[in-house]
Amino acid sequence: MLPDSRLSAREVVLQQFDFLVQDVKRSAQHFQPPGLGVPLTFLDSHSKDKTLQVHRVFSIPLVSFFHPAQSIRTEKTDGEGRLITPHKSVSGVRSRDVHTVSGDYAYHHYMQDKFNDSGWGCAYRSLQTLCSWYLYNGYTDKQPPSHNQIQKTLVDMGDKPEKFVNSRQWIGSVEVGYVMDSWVGSEHRIQFVSSGEDMAMQGGLLVHHFQTNGTPVMIGGGVLAHTILGVKYDQVTGDTQFLILDPHYTGKEDIATVVKEGWCGWKGPNFWDKKAHYNMCLPQRPSLVQD
Numbered sequence: 110m111l112p113d114s115r116l117s118a119r120e121v122v123l124q125q126f127d128f129l130v131q132d133v134k135r136s137a138q139h140f141q142p143p144g145l146g147v148p149l150t151f152l153d154s155h156s157k158d159k160t161l162q163v164h165r166v167f168s169i170p171l172v173s174f175f176h177p178a179q180s181i182r183t184e185k186t187d188g189e190g191r192l193i194t195p196h197k198s199v200s201g202v203r204s205r206d207v208h209t210v211s212g213d214y215a216y217h218h219y220m221q222d223k224f225n226d227s228g229w230g231c232a233y234r235s236l237q238t239l240c241s242w243y244l245y246n247g248y249t250d251k252q253p254p255s256h257n258q259i260q261k262t263l264v265d266m267g268d269k270p271e272k273f274v275n276s277r278q279w280i281g282s283v284e285v286g287y288v289m290d291s292w293v294g295s296e297h298r299i300q301f302v303s304s305g306e307d308m309a310m311q312g313g314l315l316v317h318h319f320q321t322n323g324t325p326v327m328i329g330g331g332v333l334a335h336t337i338l339g340v341k342y343d344q345v346t347g348d349t350q351f352l353i354l355d356p357h358y359t360g361k362e363d364i365a366t367v368v369k370e371g372w373c374g375w376k377g378p379n380f381w382d383k384k385a386h387y388n389m390c391l392p393q394r395p396s397l398v399q400d
Contacts, residue, residue, distance in 0.1 A: 190362045192216040193245075195373045196338045196352055198364050208316045209339030209352060211323030215241040216373070217253065218358040226256060227359060229277045232334035233259055234356035235327040236285045239336070239392055242325055243293040248395060254292055262288050282329045282388035289392055300389040305330065305381030311389075312342035312349035322394040325354070330387035333357075337389070341375070351376045 140149050149163065187193055194213045196202055202209055217237035219227045226233060233256050240253035254262065260276070263269040263284055286297040302308055318326065319339060326337040339352035358372040367373050381387065 187215050189222070191221065192362050192364055192367065195364055195367055196354065198368050199352065199374055201341070201375065202339065202352065204341065206343060207339060207341045207352075208319035210242070210319065210325045212242060213245040214238055214325055215245070215253075216354060216362075216367070217241065218356045218372075220359045222255070224256065226277075227357075229279055230256060231356040232280045232282075232285060232327065232329055235334050235336045235354075236280075236288060238354065238356070239285070239289060239325050239327055239390075240293055242392075243295060248295070249293040251292060254288065258292075259288050262291050266291060279332075281334075282327055282390040285327050285329075286390045286392075289390070295395070296393045298391040298393065300391060302330075302387040302389065305383045305385055305387065306378075308351075308381040308387060309347070309349050309378035312340055312347065313344075315340040315351075316342050318391050322391070324392040324394055326392075327390040328387055329390075331382045331385035333382075338373075349378060351380065353380070 138151050140151070149167070193215055195216050196209060201207065215238065217234040219230060219234065221234075224230075236259060237253035240249075240251070243249045244252065257275065259280070260269070260274045263280070264271055264273055266287060268284065268287055282299060286299060289295050289297055300311070300314065302311060315326070315337065318324075328335050328337055334356060336354040336356065337351055338354050341350040341352070342348070353374065353376045355372045358367065360366055360372075
């Protein structure tokens, strides 16, 4: 069978490997832990002991990287047509000084689900993207919550009054963290940044986050919310670039448009409003191996 010309070289190799495995009636799952230049493949099911051995041999941190849900995906959209892990199509994401989210997620943005949240729902959409990461990486079976479910969760925990349900009121990073904790059972950190100008000094913190947790980061400031998927940081000069996923997009699920128009792409320090303060919600990856 000839390989699909639209696939990358790595995808072609994995596809051909799958064909060979099927011929001998074996199943294969491919994984790409951070820090390794090539994928790792498990034949058939893999036990926890086997997983721990792989962690030791390749010096992979003892967090979950080999759950079946974390295997390399070939599909580009989910069941609802949402783009999956669009930052992989952005130039420069594989440079050595770039640190990005580890694992797949879905791009949630304005106007999806036949629901008009334009002008007020950006933090809700960023929260849904964060929750999709936990779903796609095997930490939960729950689909990302709807706007209504997010609002009810905040009311049920006593953070918001009853009238908040079915409203168009904004939420911020703190509320995103509350819902994450309740919905997927995760923990989170809130990092306060006094001004957009100071975002340029957060490069080291974000490098550490993506190296140790690898989760997407929700950031809110002024009247806008975004999702940080990665950072390019020069330790000598302090120069910092941010890989941003923008929930304000209202167009079609077209990766070429999303990347070309910068809805998923690199932003410099001037992207942030110098007069606004920011809160980053940094979801934590569970520390125990659960593969």
